[in-house]
Each structure stands twice: as C-alpha cells, then as structure tokens.
Amino acid sequence: MKKLILILSCAFTVSAFAQSTVNITTSQYATQKQAGTLDHTKNYFFTDAPVAGTTVHYTGGERSPSSICSCMVTLDSTFTLAMAPNDDGSTPLISIPFAFNMYGVNYNSLYINNNGNISFGTTYSTFTANPFPDSSYQMVAPFWADVDTRGTGAVYYKITPTSMIVKWEAVGYYSTMTDKVNTFQLVITDGTDPILPAGTNVSFCYGDMQWTTGAASSGINGFNGVPATVGINQGNGVDYFQVGRFDTAGVAFDGPYNNNDQVDWLDNQGMYFNTAITGNIPPVIINNNICDTIDVYTGDTTRSISYDVAHFVIGASTPEIDQAVSVSLSSDEPGAFTFTKTMNDPTYQQFDCEFSAVGLPEGLYHVTVIATDNGTPVRSTTRTIIIRTHYDASMATGITEIDPANSLSIYPNPSAGNITIKHSYNLTSNPVVTMVDVLGKTVLTSALTSNQQTIDINALPQGIYFATIISKDGISKTMKIVRK
Numbered sequence: 478m479k480k481l482i483l484i485l486s487c488a489f490t491v492s493a494f495a496q497s498t499v500n501i502t503t504s505q506y507a508t509q510k511q512a513g514t515l516d517h518t519k520n521y522f523f524t525d526a527p528v529a530g531t532t533v534h535y536t537g538g539e540r541s542p543s544s545i546c547s548c549m550v551t552l553d554s555t556f557t558l559a560m561a562p563n564d565d566g567s568t569p570l571i572s573i574p575f576a577f578n579m580y581g582v583n584y585n586s587l588y589i590n591n592n593g594n595i596s597f598g599t600t601y602s603t604f605t606a607n608p609f610p611d612s613s614y615q616m617v618a619p620f621w622a623d624v625d626t627r628g629t630g631a632v633y634y635k636i637t638p639t640s641m642i643v644k645w646e647a648v649g650y651y652s653t654m655t656d657k658v659n660t661f662q663l664v665i666t667d668g669t670d671p672i673l674p675a676g677t678n679v680s681f682c683y684g685d686m687q688w689t690t691g692a693a694s695s696g697i698n699g700f701n702g703v704p705a706t707v708g709i710n711q712g713n714g715v716d717y718f719q720v721g722r723f724d725t726a727g728v729a730f731d732g733p734y735n736n737n738d739q740v741d742w743l744d745n746q747g748m749y750f751n752t753a754i755t756g757n758i759p760p761v762i763i764n765n766n767i768c769d770t771i772d773v774y775t776g777d778t779t780r781s782i783s784y785d786v787a788h789f790v791i792g793a794s795t796p797e798i799d800q801a802v803s804v805s806l807s808s809d810e811p812g813a814f815t816f817t818k819t820m821n822d823p824t825y826q827q828f829d830c831e832f833s834a835v836g837l838p839e840g841l842y843h844v845t846v847i848a849t850d851n852g853t854p855v856r857s858t859t860r861t862i863i864i865r866t867h868y869d870a871s872m873a874t875g876i877t878e879i880d881p882a883n884s885l886s887i888y889p890n891p892s893a894g895n896i897t898i899k900h901s902y903n904l905t906s907n908p909v910v911t912m913v914d915v916l917g918k919t920v921l922t923s924a925l926t927s928n929q930q931t932i933d934i935n936a937l938p939q940g941i942y943f944a945t946i947i948s949k950d951g952i953s954k955t956m957k958i959v960r961k
Contacts, residue, residue, distance in 0.1 A: 578752060604623035628654060648660075679750040804848045841865050910946045
C-alpha cells in the first residue's frame with residue numbers, strides 16, 4: 478500500500494529538477510514543436526519570455542457565475558492576469574502569504590504553468606501529460622494538457638492571506654485552436670480558509686470542458702492522442718493522487734486508474750483534497766454541481782412534481798491504487814431521499830441521487846455521505862450536502878410580470894417541452910430571448926418576431942433556466958423557467 482512520507486528538502490530538489498532545462502527562444506520552440514522534434518525528456522525555458530511588468534487585472538464583465546456550485550469563483554477585477562497569450566509558458570515565481578502543505582512540505586512560492594497546473598521549484602513547459610505517479614514532475618494539476626491561449630482564453634489568479642485561486646478561463650488548445658474551450662479552477666489554501674470545506678486544502682472545480690488533447694500530442698480536433706491528466710503528484714513516486722485521464726468527449730468515467738475517461742464527466746464537478754495528511758490518504762468525495770447548498774423551488778405540487786426534485790451525482794474515490802472504497806448515504810428526511818449506485822469499481826463508487834421536496838415544509842434538510850477506505854489506518858471522509866426548500870407560487874402554472882409598456886408572460890411553467898412567450902415589446906426593437914442554465918451557459922437564443930411566440934425547449938435537460946428578453950433599446954427582463 479502507498480504510504481506518505483515526509484519529503485526532505487534534498488529529496489525535493491532532486492525530484493523537482495529531474496528534467497534538465499534547455500534555454501530556447503519562443504520562435505525556435507514553436508518551430509521544433511510544430512516539426513515534432515522537441516526532446517520530451519527536457520524542460521524548456523523561454524529566454525525571450527515577456528518580463529513581468531505592470532500588474533494587469535481582469536477588466537471584463539463577471540464570468541463563471543453559478544447559483545449552485547459556489548466552488549467556481551466568479552472572475553472579476555480582483556483577479557490578475559497570470560501570463561500574456563502564450564503556448565507552454567509559465568509565470569515568474571509567485572510568492573504566497575501562507576504555507577501550502579503538500580505531503581508534509583510547506584511551500585510559500587510557486588509557478589503557474591499555462592498547461593493546466595502549478596509547480597514548485599521549477600516551471601514546466603511539458604504539454605503532453607503523463608499518468609501519476611511520475612518522478613519527473615511535481616505539480617498540482619486540475620487539467621494537465623496542451624493549453625494554448627494565443628487564440629482564445631486566459632489564465633488568471635487571485636491571492637488572499639490564506640488562499641490562492643487560479644482560473645483557466647475559456648482556454649483553447651494547440652495550435653491556437655478556438656473551436657472548443659475549457660474552463661477550470663484550482664484553489665489551494667493553508668487549510669483554514671473557509672473557501673474550502675474543513676479538513677481540505679486543495680479544490681478542483683470545472684465549468685464546461687470541451688477538449689482534451691492538442692495536435693502536438695497526437696490529438697485530432699481536440700481529442701484522442703495522449704490523454705489529459707487530472708491529479709496531484711509530489712514527484713517522488715510515492716505521494717500522488719490521480720483523478721483520471723481524459724481523451725474523448727462524453728460522460729463515461731470508470732475510476733481513476735482504469736480506462737481513459739471522457740471529459741464531459743468533469744463538467745460542473747467539484748472535488749476536494751487534503752494534501753497535508755501523512756500516512757494513508759482518506760477517500761475523496763466528488764460531487765457534480767454542488768458545493769454547499771442545493772435550492773429546490775416548489776410550487777403547485779398537484780399539477781407536477783418533477784421540478785420539486787433535486788437531482789445530483791455523488792462519487793467517492795480512493796487515492797491509492799491498491800485500496801477499495803465503500804460509501805454510505807443517508808438523510809435526515811429519509812422518505813425524501815433516494816439513490817442508485819451507477820458505478821461499482823473498487824477504487825470508485827458513484828451514485829445518482831434525488832431529493833424530493835414534495836410535501837415538505839420550507840427549510841433546511843441534509844444528505845450525509847461517508848466514504849471509507851480499507852487502508853492502514855482506515856480513513857473516512859464525511860460530506861454533508863444541504864438542501865434548502867422554498868415555496869414559489871409563481872412556479873405553479875406560469876409566471877407573469879406586468880409592466881404598462883412591456884408586459885411579459887411565459888407559460889406553461891414548468892414546461893415539458895414548449896413554452897409560449899407573450900409580450901408587448903415593440904417588434905421594431907428586435908427583441909431577442911436568451912436562455913442560460915444555472916452555471917451561466919447560454920443554451921438557447923431566439924429572435925421574437927411576434928408578440929406571442931412558441932419556443933421549443935425539448936432539447937434542454939430537466940432543470941432550472943433563466944430567460945432574458947432584451948430589445949435593441951436596452952429594455953430587458955429575466956424570468957426563471959423550469960424544464961420538467
């Protein structure tokens with residue numbers, strides 16, 4: 478069984494610099510990468526990389542908001558641009574005002590590498606990911622792959638007294654491809670910051686993940702070739718955790734150490750780790766779309782109950798290859814909570830869960846997940862999911878907002894397929910309806926060419942959406958819609 482050990486400084490130095498460094502210009506590097514003549518046993522250092530100058534803060538509108546998954550922090554002006562658009566670049570050494578404990582070693586500085594990871598002691602230009610454990614690399618990797626921000630996207634970070642957030646926002650892949658983008662986030666803390674659940678100091682969180690592999694890693698249109706790696710690796714061959722390796726589109730996932738997996742499984746996932754524990758590492762609980770509280774909006778339950786049910790997925794994985802994990806789930810309202818086991822690999826268990834608010838008074842309810850491994854000593858991880866029920870009378874048959882100039886009705890709501898939008902907007906103002914999901918992703922856009930128009934939402938999954946009608950004169954209204 479894998480044991481954690483305290484890494485001495487000399488051992489860290491050997492592992493962190495296991496690869497020899499080659500000095501090279503960015504143009505020379507680009508030529509060799511395109512030709513496929515780079516030495517993958519070397520770590521390349523760009524001699525003409527831009528020197529850090531004036532700090533550049535994010536200046537766009539707020540990005541990646543979420544009313545469900547609070548682990549995906551909204552990108553705003555408090556974030557700093559990590560690097561100019563680049564391929565395989567890294568930041569200068571960044572000091573952090575807290576100690577980040579990674580398998581018994583405290584770090585107060587780090588590098589952000591464009592290719593989906595942070596490192597300590599040296600930068601990494603490596604764009605083709607290896608599985609963990611790997612003695613050549615020491616990194617925390619929410620998504621180690623060939624990120625290329627020259628075409629689209631950027632990497633930002635934010636430092637607080639006890640945490641650091643790094644966001645790869647809508648980044649493309651090599652070579653300057655923009656047809657698919659990935660959004661993902663890393664949080665590291667000193668173990669006390671409330672941004673993460675108690676007892677953890679690392680978080681990976683994902684938005685929409687659309688690609689896995691660049692062309693220089695044998696990828697074709699963003700897929701296949703060498704898979705991307707998600708995990709944490711100390712570089713000593715002993716201390717590591719691999720979430721999985723991803724190389725195709727789709728939602729299939731069979732655990733961290735089995736077949737390569739499909740990248741859409743990561744969409745909206747949140748996962749937490751504690752790298753400060755020595756000895757046997759406890760299991761990791763992975764949850765889709767939930768980081769703290771699930772809100773369930775109820776209405777006229779005599780008409781429909783589908784929108785009164787919260788649907789979510791819970792997974793639990795063991796860091797060690799040769800261990801097994803067992804999981805128990807319970808609720809303080811057992812009659813409302815049901816689950817089905819959908820994955821039963823020794824290293825990974827997964828459950829589709831439902832919590833029905835039908836007939837329940839407004840208030841807070843809880844689902845408790847306990848994951849236990851069979852290591853020495855036995856370790857357990859407990860996670861409590863809060864479900865907050867609301868009564869929303871407007872969800873009973875439809876929603877209407879009255880405005881003398883621009884009245885708006887959307888019905889039926891909830892809807893099983895089509896909705897009708899009735900409004901009094903002036904059609905010469907070219908009103909448009911845009912629907913977004915709870916993660917802020919646009920799922921439908923349609924011009925409104927009449928004052929009563931039917932919109933087909935059959936293709937949308939069940940859930941809560943927000944419809945915004947806006948005209949060219951700037952008048953807009955937003956209403957909540959439930960697709961049942």
